Each structure stands twice: as structure tokens, then as C-alpha cells.
Amino acid sequence: MIKLIALVPLFPLIGFLINGFFGKKLSKSLSGIIASVSILASFVLSVLIFVELQGSAQKSHIIEAFSWINSGTLHIPFEFLVDPLSSLFLLIITGIGFLIHVYSIGYMHDDEGFSRFFTYLNLFVFFMLLLVLGNNYLIMFVGWEGVGLCSYLLIGFWFKNTAYNNAARKAFVMNRIGDLGFLLGIILIFVTFGSISFNEVFDKAGTVGTSVITAIALLLFIGAMGKSAQIPLYTWLPDAMAGPTPVSALIHAATMVTAGIYMVTRSNIFYSISDVASEVVAITGVVTALFAATIGLLQNDIKKILAYSTVSQLGLMFLGLGVGAYSSAVFHVTTHAFFKALLFLGAGSVIHAMGGEQDIRKMGGLSNHIKITFWTMFIGTIAISGIPPFSGFFSKDEILAHTYEHSPVLWFLGMVTSMLTVFYMCRMLFLTFYGKFRGTHEQEHHLHESPKSMTIPLMVLALLAAAGGLLGLPEFLHLPNWMHHNLESVIKRPDPMTMDHDKELILMGLAVLAAGTVWFFAHMMYRVNKVLPAAKEEQLKPWQKLIYNKYWVDEIYDAVIRKPLDFLSDIFYKFMDIAMIDGIVNGVGSAVKGVGSVVRLAQQGSIGFYVISMVLGVVFIVLLTFLIK
Numbered sequence: 023m024i025k026l027i028a029l030v031p032l033f034p035l036i037g038f039l040i041n042g043f044f045g046k047k048l049s050k051s052l053s054g055i056i057a058s059v060s061i062l063a064s065f066v067l068s069v070l071i072f073v074e075l076q077g078s079a080q081k082s083h084i085i086e087a088f089s090w091i092n093s094g095t096l097h098i099p100f101e102f103l104v105d106p107l108s109s110l111f112l113l114i115i116t117g118i119g120f121l122i123h124v125y126s127i128g129y130m131h132d133d134e135g136f137s138r139f140f141t142y143l144n145l146f147v148f149f150m151l152l153l154v155l156g157n158n159y160l161i162m163f164v165g166w167e168g169v170g171l172c173s174y175l176l177i178g179f180w181f182k183n184t185a186y187n188n189a190a191r192k193a194f195v196m197n198r199i200g201d202l203g204f205l206l207g208i209i210l211i212f213v214t215f216g217s218i219s220f221n222e223v224f225d226k227a228g229t230v231g232t233s234v235i236t237a238i239a240l241l242l243f244i245g246a247m248g249k250s251a252q253i254p255l256y257t258w259l260p261d262a263m264a265g266p267t268p269v270s271a272l273i274h275a276a277t278m279v280t281a282g283i284y285m286v287t288r289s290n291i292f293y294s295i296s297d298v299a300s301e302v303v304a305i306t307g308v309v310t311a312l313f314a315a316t317i318g319l320l321q322n323d324i325k326k327i328l329a330y331s332t333v334s335q336l337g338l339m340f341l342g343l344g345v346g347a348y349s350s351a352v353f354h355v356t357t358h359a360f361f362k363a364l365l366f367l368g369a370g371s372v373i374h375a376m377g378g379e380q381d382i383r384k385m386g387g388l389s390n391h392i393k394i395t396f397w398t399m400f401i402g403t404i405a406i407s408g409i410p411p412f413s414g415f416f417s418k419d420e421i422l423a424h425t426y427e428h429s430p431v432l433w434f435l436g437m438v439t440s441m442l443t444v445f446y447m448c449r450m451l452f453l454t455f456y457g458k459f460r461g462t463h464e465q466e467h468h469l470h471e472s473p474k475s476m477t478i479p480l481m482v483l484a485l486l487a488a489a490g491g492l493l494g495l496p497e498f499l500h501l502p503n504w505m506h507h508n509l510e511s512v513i514k515r516p517d518p519m520t521m522d523h524d525k526e527l528i529l530m531g532l533a534v535l536a537a538g539t540v541w542f543f544a545h546m547m548y549r550v551n552k553v554l555p556a557a558k559e560e561q562l563k564p565w566q567k568l569i570y571n572k573y574w575v576d577e578i579y580d581a582v583i584r585k586p587l588d589f590l591s592d593i594f595y596k597f598m599d600i601a602m603i604d605g606i607v608n609g610v611g612s613a614v615k616g617v618g619s620v621v622r623l624a625q626q627g628s629i630g631f632y633v634i635s636m637v638l639g640v641v642f643i644v645l646l647t648f649l650i651k
Contacts, residue, residue: 023070024083025103030071030112031151033063038144045137047543054127057140061123061147065116072109081105081511084157084221091160095216101157103220107512110352111284114359118276119147121479125367126268129374133266133422143272146172150277151163151240154284159208159218162285166204166249169278170197176273177265189264196258200248204285207241209379220288224514227291239292239299242285245304250282251333252340253310257576259333263325265564267370270325274332275363280355286343287352287512294346294515301615304344304428308435311337314572315442320562320570322555323380324369327450331406332362337419341436346517347424349509353493354417356505359455360404360490361414364483368399371472371480372454376465382453383555389455390471394477396455398484403451405487407444415491419533426529427521440533441540448544456549596610 037060046054075081081107090100094583123143132140149172153165170193208218214234215223227235244254252258259279263270273279286293286303293300314333319328335358342351373380375392389396405412408419418440426433459466469478493505510516521529547553555561562570571577624635 023067023072024104025085026067027071027083027104027155028087030067030116031148031155033060033067034144034151036060038141038148041137041141041144042426045141048137049509050131050136051127053137053140054123054130057124057144058120058127060144061116061120063119064147064151065113065284068109068112068116069106072113075104075106075109076508090441090603096212098158098160098218101219102155103157104513106510106620107284107287108170110356110508111280112151114280114356115147115150115154115276118359118363118483119143119272120636122268122272122363124369125271125370125476125479126266128473129268129370130266131503135179137537138486139176142172142175142179143268146176146272146277150281153281157220159211159220159223161206162288167201169281170201170249173197173262173273173278176269177262179265179269182523183264189258189261192588193258193262196255197248200245200255203241203243203248204245207238207245207610209239210234210238214258214445224291227295227514232254232296235292236296236298239289239296239511240302242289242292243299246282246340247306248282248287249285250279250336250340251310252282252306253313254336255610256310256314256333257579260326260329260572263323263329267325267366267373268570270329271363271366271370272492274329274366274624275359276286277330279336280359283339283343283351283355286340287348290343290348290512291514293343293519300344300346302344304341304425304432306399307337307340307342307344308425308432308439309337309339310334311439312442313337315439315446316569318446318570319442320324320381320555320566321446324372324450324454325366327382327446328362328365328369331365331443331447334443335362335406338418338436338439339434341425342421342545345421345424345428345432347421348513348516349506350417350420350424352509353505354421355404357413357417358491360483361402361412364398364402364480364487365406367476367480367483368395368402371395371476372399374472374584375469376461378469379461379465382450383557384461385454385459386457386461387455387459388469392471394471394480398477398480399455401484402487403447405490406447407541408440408536409535409541412488413486415534416491419530422527422533423521423526424517437533441536442541443538445544448541449548452544452548453555457552516529528634555590 037057040056041048041053044327045459048056075083082103085102085104087102089097091098123140126139126143130136133139146169149164149165149168153162153169155163173552174190174194177193180186211223212218214230215226217223248255259274262273267271295305311334314330314337317329318330318334321330335354339351339358341353342348342354349515371392372385372388372395375388375395376385379385401412405414408415421434422436422440425436459469472480475506554567559567559570570600
């Protein structure tokens with residue numbers, strides 16, 4: 023089966039081509055089925071490959087599709103790498119992607135761009151699969167750019183809305199900034215090692231200076247900062263909510279934003295060698311996690327709350343990578359895919375029931391109307407809150423335990439982040455599903471549960487969010503940690519946790535106690551005392567306005583970066599484009615035209631004048647030739 027790996031990305035590509043060329047001629051149901059079946063086929067094959075790899079003594083397989091680039095000393099074959107890391111990501115991408123495709127059939131049923139939507143979804147999955155399967159940085163970069171393109175198409179899917187187009191453009195530009203760093207990193211890798219194939223580069227990584235490795239690691243991390251929305255390149259991700267909700271689930275859970283985690287994990291040898299780069303990754307991650315968590319506290323758009331939650335959770339993953347807990351970070355990627363896809367699709371079900379409304383201030387009491395959505399989102403909220411035995415507890419606790427060994431200060435910041443996560447998720451859950459309905463009579467009349475094509479994926483994801491922690495049962499339970507064991511061959515220089523059993527139990531107890539305390543506090547605040555968010559911004563306190571307006575980061579970027587660039591662009595346009603370039607071009611044209619207007623006077627129609635002119639010309643040429651000699 024492993025030799026058939028090329029079929030995994032090929033199936034979504036075929037679905038993209040069918041819907042792309044014939045989608046308008048197909049019925050909506052057939053278009054959705056074709057797109058979904060193509061992902062299902064990839065998922066089934068991915069499962070078979072994963073099972074075969076688990077039973078194989080050889081944990082890394084390179085499958086060459088064809089010779090791609092040959093120029094001088096540069097030889098880049100188009101190869102696929104099948105190993106524990108890539109095979110795990112295949113399951114996440116195709117498995118969660120399939121559920122999102124099925125969900126989209128019901129969610130997008132009445133949209134006029136139905137087939138175009140599934141065309142983009144299939145292409146998105148194809149590029150993400152290419153990204154994780156490539157055996158060198160160039161193939162990874164092709165997939166990297168491909169998911170960036172698809173995110174632009176999907177975020178701006180409803181292109182008749184100017185605000186949505188602006189959000190898509192913002193995502194595209196912010197990612198190009200990060201991608202430049204990634205591209206420079208790839209160039210430096212080739213200059214340093216003479217290759218960009220993973221095995222060749224990683225085998226030679228210990229033979230060059232630490233400063234060069236640090237430069238490579240930091241440049242690659244810049245790419246990850248853009249794709250995985252870390253400070254300062256995070257602002258595009260919350261605005262990406264402009265796209266349809268299934269897109270949000272796909273971007274946040276199964277594709278794109280996890281690309282940065284995958285790339286850093288794949289390149290773990292660089293970060294293991296460079297303490298400076300690892301420290302930058304850890305600090306950036308924890309600062310992003312805490313910063314985004316505070317913003318989530320006072321957001322009222324149900325999708326924006328989840329968006330900042332994603333930024334925060336990604337920060338925790340990078341914290342794990344920075345302290346050397348690579349397998350723990352990948353474990354959190356896996357559990358996060360379960361509960362974040364569940365939460366986003368659940369939010370889409372809420373929006374569907376509310377007739378398009380996304381403001382939680384206008385919701386309330388929905389648990390009586392959309393029970394399946396409520397219970398599945400309830401499970402997702404428990405999972406992300408880190409309450410045992412749900413999945414988020416195991417993966418988050420592993421990261422925090424490794425962080426404590428590295429730095430108690432970073433551990434404390436991670437704990438605060440986790441507590442804030444519990445609060446804003448409970449706030450969203452309680453304000454949405456409990457209390458009295460606060461919307462309009464028309465919205466209340468419209469309330470209804472989503473169709474089965476939407477609720478069945480929710481139930482499957484709820485099961486995964488509840489039981490997904492079994493993939494990495496912690497060692498303090500004296501049970502095998504499958505996730506760590508599975509990734510042993512990928513992590514070049516593992517940094518095992520040496521914490522004693524009692525201390526680990528104490529940290530675990532503190533995490534559970536903190537989560538339970540915050541949950542109780544949120545319960546008392548929003549269910550017992552029935553506190554409601556301020557209806558208008560003017561009612562907020564100054565510190566609340568600061569958080570509500572997301573610290574005015576977008577406005578600061580606008581004032582410090584965009585407006586000065588616009589000013590410089592205007593100057594260059596007026597003086598360089600118009601005055602200089604256009605002046606030279608137009609001046610030459612005017613000069614030629616002036617000379618022509620004088621020369622044309624010589625055209626009198628007199629044969630005698632033409633003969634005299636010709637003779638004088640010949641005499642001039644003869645004299646000129648004589649003088650030159």
C-alpha cells in the first residue's frame with residue numbers, strides 16, 4: 023500500500039478537476055458527493071498505509087514519482103516521504119477533511135457557488151497533502167504556497183462582499199511576509215548543505231556552525247509564524263472568519279495553520295542544535311498563547327472567539343516545540359483537530375439555526391432547540407478546557423509538564439493561558455445555550471436542529487474529542503505512550519522528560535484544580551448571576567475596551583506600516599512614475615513628434631528637390647568617409 027502513496031493526494035486533485043470543469047453541469051448533491059468521496063478514498067488509503075507502516079520494521083519509506091528538476095548540481099526528484107509523522111498528518115487531514123466535506127453538503131446547500139466551494143475545498147486538501155508528503159523543502163514549499171492560495175479563495179469565497187475580500191487579501195499578504203522568510207531559509211539550506219532533501223540535510227546538520235543552524239531555524243520559523251498565526255503575523259487568522267464556517271474548521275483544525283507545526287517538527291534537528299532558536303520559538307509561542315487568550319475573553323462573535331482560541335492553542339503547540347516536546351506538540355495538534363473542528367462546525371450549526379446570526383449577545387437558551395449541537399459543543403468545550411478524561415487534558419498537560427522542566431516562568435504563563443481558555447470557552451457556551459433567548463421573535467421562530475449531514479460529523483468529532491486522549495496516555499499512569507513511541511524515529515535528538523512521578527502528579531492536580539475553579543467561576547457568573555455582555559462598547563471599562571478592540575493591533579499596523587507605505591507609494595507614483603518615467607517616455611515621444619513635424623516639411627513633391635537632396639547626401643557620405651580615413 024505504501025507504494026500507492028501518490029494516490030492519496032491524487033484523489034482530491036481528481037475531485038478538484040471534475041468539479042472545476044463540470045461542476046456547473048452537475049447537480050449540487052452529485053458535486054458534493056464527488057468531492058466528499060475523493061477525500062474518503064484518500065482517508066481509506068491513508069488508514070491502510072498507516073496500519074502497514076505500524077506493522078513494518080522500516081519506519082521511513084521514500085517513493086520517487088519522477089525526476090523533477092535537474093540543473094547543474096541541483097537535482098530535486100519529486101519524492102514522497104512516508105513515515106510516522108507524515109502518516110499521522112495524513113489521517114488528520116483526510117479524516118477531519120472528509121467530515122468537513124460531508125458537513126458542507128448540508129451547510130452550503132442553498133449557496134449559488136456550491137460546486138465552486140467544493141472545488142476549492144478539494145484543492146485545499148490536495149495542497150496540504152502535498153505539503154506533508156514531500157521529501158524535500160521545495161515540494162513542501164509548493165504545498166505551502168498552495169494552501170495559501172486556497173485560503174485566499176475560500177476566505178473571500180463570498181467575493182461580492184468587500185469586507186470579505188479585504189480579509190482574504192489580508193491573509194494573503196500576511197502569509198507572503200512569512201513565506202519570504204521560509205523561502206530564504208530554504209535557499210540558505212541549499213547553500214549550506216548543497217541539498218534540500220530532508221535526509222541529506224538532517225544527516226549533515228551537525229557538521230556546520232551553530233550560527234548557521236540558528237539562522238536557518240529562525241528563517242523557517244518566520245514562515246511558521248505567518249502560516250500558523252504567531253505574533254506579530256497572527257492578525258489575518260481572526261479575519262479569516264469571513265469565509266463559510268466549514269472553511270474556518272478546515273483552516274483551523276485540519277490544514278494550513280498546522281503546517282507551521284509540521285514544518286518545525288520535521289526540522290526538529292535544527293532547533294535541537296540551536297538553543298537560541300528554540301528559545302525564540304518557546305517565548306513567541308507562550309506570548310502569543312497568552313495574548314490571544316486575553317482577547318478571546320470579551321469577543322462576542324462566536325467564530326471570533328474560536329479564532330482567537332486557535333491562535334492561543336497554536337501558541338501552546340509552539341511552546342511545546344520550543345522546549346523540545348515535539349511529540350507532545352504533535353499530540354496537541356491531533357487532539358486540537360478533533361475538538362476545534364467540532365467547535366467550529368458546532369458554531370456553524372448554531373449560526374445555521376440562528377439564520378446567520380453570530381453574536382452570542384443575541385443568543386441564549388439554544389440547548390432546548392438544538393440539543394445535538396449543544397451536547398457536542400459541550401463535549402468540545404470540556405475537551406479544550408483540559409478537563410480529564412477528555413482529549414485536551416492529556417495533550418496540554420504533557421506540554422505544560424515539559425515546559426515546567428524547561429522554565430517555571432513559561433509554565434506559569436502557560437497555566438494562566440489555560441485558565442483563560444476555560445473562562446472564555448465557558449462564557450461562549452453559557453451565553454449561547456443557557457438562559458433566556460435574547461434574539462428577535464423571527465430568529466426564535468427559525469430555530470431548528472441542523473440536518474443529519476451536519477449533525478453526524480458533529481457526533482463523530484465529539485467522540486474523537488472525548489476519547490482522543492487515549493492516543494497518548496501519560497507515562498505516569500504506567501501505560502504506553504503511543505504518540506511518543508510512534509514519533510521516535512522522526513525526532514532526531516529527543517529530550518525525554520525526567521520529572522519524578524510525584525511532581526508530575528502535583529502539576530496535573532494543579533491543572534485540573536485550576537480548570538475546575540475557573541469553570542465554577544464562569545458558571546456562577548453567567549448561569550447563576552446571569553451576567554450579560556455589554557450591549558454597546560461605550561458601556562465597557564477602559565481595560566475592557568482595550569481587550570474588546572484587540573489592543574488596537576490592527577490600527578497600530580495600519581498607522582505604523584500601511585499608511586507610511588501608502589504615503590511613500592503616493593510619492594513614488596507622482597515623482598517616479600509620472601514625473602520621471604512617464605516624463606522620459608512622453609518626452610521622447612514628444613521629441614520624435616517635433617522632429618517629425620520639421621522633417622515632414624521636406625516632403626514637397628518636387629522631384630528636383632529630391633535629386634539635389636540625394637546628391638548632397640552622397641557628397642556628405644563621401645566626405646565623411648574621407649575624413650574618417
